[in-house]
Amino acid sequence: GAGVSQSPSNKVTEKGKDVELRCDPISGHTALYWYRQSLGQGLEFLIYFQGNSAPDKSGLPSDRFSAERTGGSVSTLTIQRTQQEDSAVYLCASSLGGRSPDTQYFGPGTRLTVL
């Protein structure tokens, strides 16, 4: 079946502009995660959504970052007033729900470059 998809695959923007990154999880997966992957930094947890529970936003690095998940499916990560340090690959993953996280299925990522 279809995996996790993300769009755009690449985004180049100017410092100060807002960007929106989209994630389509695997159908039926109730948990959705966003991570940021910077060179040599591994995956940095940003936020996760699980079912109807309040999202865990504890990883968002500043109030310029926000995310929403509409209808329990598609999610959008928004970065306002982008800075050069926001340049990274943004990864989305989804997993089945339940009481604890199981295998996460990752999308191809969005490579964000802030000039």
Add this chain to the structure above:
Amino acid sequence: AQSVSQHNHHVILSEAASLELGCNYSYGGTVNLFWYVQYPGQHLQLLLKYFSGDPLVKGIKGFEAEFIKSKFSFNLRKPSVQWSDTAEYFCAVNARTGGFKTIFGAGTRLFVKA
């Protein structure tokens, strides 16, 4: 706060050599543990996971990992690596009381010489 430490950032091995990648985490409670792998040009994918039971876990492609609770470790091993194992490997930890939040290590880049 939880953290995950992977001791080696870059590892170079010849084919047929044995592999052990270290992973330590800082959380005193019950955890779920994962190793993910990212092959060149591919998405991150699960290699193996541990939730409970036998602390020696076997995954795909001949990989295994051992959970040692007293050492807060979950090291990844393979007796004999192949060129196709060239990839980046990530250890990840979920604290059972932390909901679905999963913390990843910085990754280890493995290069296997043919």
